[in-house]
Amino acid sequence: MGSLDVTKVLWRRVVAMKIVVVGGGVAGLGTALAAARAGHEVVVVDRDATPMPESAHAAFDWDRRGAPQVRHSHAFLARLRNLLIQRCPDIYESLLAAGATELRFTENLPPALLDFEPVEGDERLCAIACRRTTFEWVLRRSVMNVPGVELIGGVAVDGVIAEAGPAGVVPNIVGVRGRKITDYSPFEVRGDVVVDATGPRTNSAAWLVAAGVIEPEPSVETCEIVYLSRFYELRDGAEVPSTVGPIAGELGYLKFAVFIGDNRTFSLTFAVPTADKDLRVLSQEAIFEAGARQLDLTKPWLDGRARPLTEVHSMAGLRNRRRWFVDGQGNPIVTGFAAVGDAHICTNPLYGRGCSLAFVHAFAFVDSLEQGAQGWERTFHDATEREIDPWFRASVQQDKEAKRIAAAELQAPTAQTDEVDPSGYVRELFRDGLMPAVRTVPDVYRAFLRWLNLEATPDALLTDSVVLAAVMKSHQEKDSRPPEPVLGPDRVSFLAALGA
Numbered sequence: 435m436g437s438l439d440v441t442k443v444l445w446r447r448v449v450a451m452k453i454v455v456v457g458g459g460v461a462g463l464g465t466a467l468a469a470a471r472a473g474h475e476v477v478v479v480d481r482d483a484t485p486m487p488e489s490a491h492a493a494f495d496w497d498r499r500g501a502p503q504v505r506h507s508h509a510f511l512a513r514l515r516n517l518l519i520q521r522c523p524d525i526y527e528s529l530l531a532a533g534a535t536e537l538r539f540t541e542n543l544p545p546a547l548l549d550f551e552p553v554e555g556d557e558r559l560c561a562i563a564c565r566r567t568t569f570e571w572v573l574r575r576s577v578m579n580v581p582g583v584e585l586i587g588g589v590a591v592d593g594v595i596a597e598a599g600p601a602g603v604v605p606n607i608v609g610v611r612g613r614k615i616t617d618y619s620p621f622e623v624r625g626d627v628v629v630d631a632t633g634p635r636t637n638s639a640a641w642l643v644a645a646g647v648i649e650p651e652p653s654v655e656t657c658e659i660v661y662l663s664r665f666y667e668l669r670d671g672a673e674v675p676s677t678v679g680p681i682a683g684e685l686g687y688l689k690f691a692v693f694i695g696d697n698r699t700f701s702l703t704f705a706v707p708t709a710d711k712d713l714r715v716l717s718q719e720a721i722f723e724a725g726a727r728q729l730d731l732t733k734p735w736l737d738g739r740a741r742p743l744t745e746v747h748s749m750a751g752l753r754n755r756r757r758w759f760v761d762g763q764g765n766p767i768v769t770g771f772a773a774v775g776d777a778h779i780c781t782n783p784l785y786g787r788g789c790s791l792a793f794v795h796a797f798a799f800v801d802s803l804e805q806g807a808q809g810w811e812r813t814f815h816d817a818t819e820r821e822i823d824p825w826f827r828a829s830v831q832q833d834k835e836a837k838r839i840a841a842a843e844l845q846a847p848t849a850q851t852d853e854v855d856p857s858g859y860v861r862e863l864f865r866d867g868l869m870p871a872v873r874t875v876p877d878v879y880r881a882f883l884r885w886l887n888l889e890a891t892p893d894a895l896l897t898d899s900v901v902l903a904a905v906m907k908s909h910q911e912k913d914s915r916p917p918e919p920v921l922g923p924d925r926v927s928f929l930a931a932l933g934a
């Protein structure tokens with residue numbers, strides 16, 4: 435062992451802490467993994483009492499009431515895949531061994547990109563295809579095998595334990611309390627740091643208020659979409675349809691995608707505006723499939739080659755939400771406490787960013803502990819502001835645009851006005867400039883995928899001069915090229931064909 439390693443081991447021993455993680459979803463398990471491998475002692479407490487299933491298929495039937503989104507389609511973006519390879523390659527290998535596959539964006543290219551020449555870095559453009567339950571199952575199994583981690587299921591945490599400090603000093607959190615869900619008996623565990631990883635429905639604001647913490651108002655923007663997913667398994671001998679390019683599309687009134695899962699599974703997902711009451715019928719199985727059969731990209735998946743594994747799961751009430759744990763001067767409002775993943779910042783699931791950001795956040799949290807017991811809160815805040823918040827703001831901005839389009843679809847045609855819609859030009863640039871350029875110009879395709887996979891900053895597309903020039907050119911040529919492929923019928927025809 436080299437001298438550097440010895441120093442690291444000794445140093446780690448000095449700062450090793452006991453970390454109590456509330457929530458054993460992606461963020462909680464990611465935090466536990468990163469913290470335990472950095473030498474900390476970890477206790478993970480989750481409300482779901484779920485014994486470890488035998489296989490990925492058995493994990494799909496997991497009782498995960500605490501995280502009901504696990505039975506919705508999930509994309510695991512390149513940012514997450516590359517972080518796994520960099521920081522815990524064994525987990526990446528375990529995922530592949532459990533049936534997950536690599537989704538390489540430089541293969542299976544759109545037809546007009548067949549002269550695409552890979553460049554260095556393109557190997558990073560690769561996502562993971564698997565069910566969310568498979569991802570969590572592999573992660574949990576690995577975490578359980580890391581020395582220094584204890585996993586306690588069946589405990590619903592309902593408060594924090596705070597240490598009274600001198601006047602003027604913010605509360606310090608030293609543990610959590612709750613109740614076992616079987617017999618409601620009290621539970622308590624103490625540590626040096628408490629991590630809230632209880633996901634999008636976190637109630638820790640109330641726990642902190644009870645402990646005397648004054649938390650700033652969160653930023654909340656509703657997504658105003660309903661998410662509908664159904665999972666399928668290919669029948670023996672059947673193969674996935676041969677397609678080129680992405681299997682996803684946007685019709686203004688409806689977004690749709692096919693997600694490849696692990697072990698011959700896949701899922702179809704629709705996202706419809708909450709305001710569009712007519713489209714809610716898609717939650718009925720037969721109507722969901724009638725809808726999918728109207729779209730060229732999803733139709734071949736339902737030609738008898740697969741059998742459904744689930745009913746149609748729907749989820750509403752989705753939000754972009756961000757909290758801060760510092761005051762206006764950047765000073766922590768509480769010590770010994772952090773929120774990681776969706777409990778801190780959650781974004782519209784439509785953009786598929788949540789699990790990737792949760793993992794980035796978990797590692798950023800553990801890295802910030804290298805500051806030692808004092809002062810890590812501020813370092814973690816800075817990392818959150820730098821790495822996660824830009825994607826929160828991007829999601830809110832994207833949602834604004836999507837809501838405008840959805841509202842226009844629902845409105846009856848109005849009389850012509852001379853009013854200029856400032857977003858109209860941007861929308862047109864996106865539709866008639868960016869998207870055709872993505873399909874035909876290798877540099878734009880690469881830049882778009884880097885952005886989509888969180889491998890570039892949110893503003894990278896708008897600040898890349900090569901991309902901008904290609905988008906403007908593509909926009910100027912819009913009238914001289916063949917019309918864009920039609921992905922599906924208009925809303926009225928779609929509704930009529932549902933037979934509802």
Ligand SMILES: Cc1cc2nc3c(=O)[nH]c(=O)nc-3n(C[C@H](O)[C@H](O)[C@H](O)COP(=O)(O)OP(=O)(O)OC[C@H]3O[C@@H](n4cnc5c(N)ncnc54)[C@H](O)[C@@H]3O)c2cc1C
Nearest residue numbers: 457459460461481500508509591632633775776783788789
């Ligand atoms: C419909 C939908 C589709 C999505 N699609 C994608 C996608 O394609 N790609 C992607 O990356 N992300 C997607 N997301 C987002 C992703 O699911 C979240 O970002 C991710 O689950 C966040 O992980 P988390 O650990 O913070 O929270 P969760 O995964 O929700 O985990 C929270 C955990 O805390 C536990 N818990 C809750 N309360 C308590 C309590 N009081 N005491 C003890 N334990 C508690 C729960 O049981 C659960 O295990 C989607 C989300 C939704 C809703």
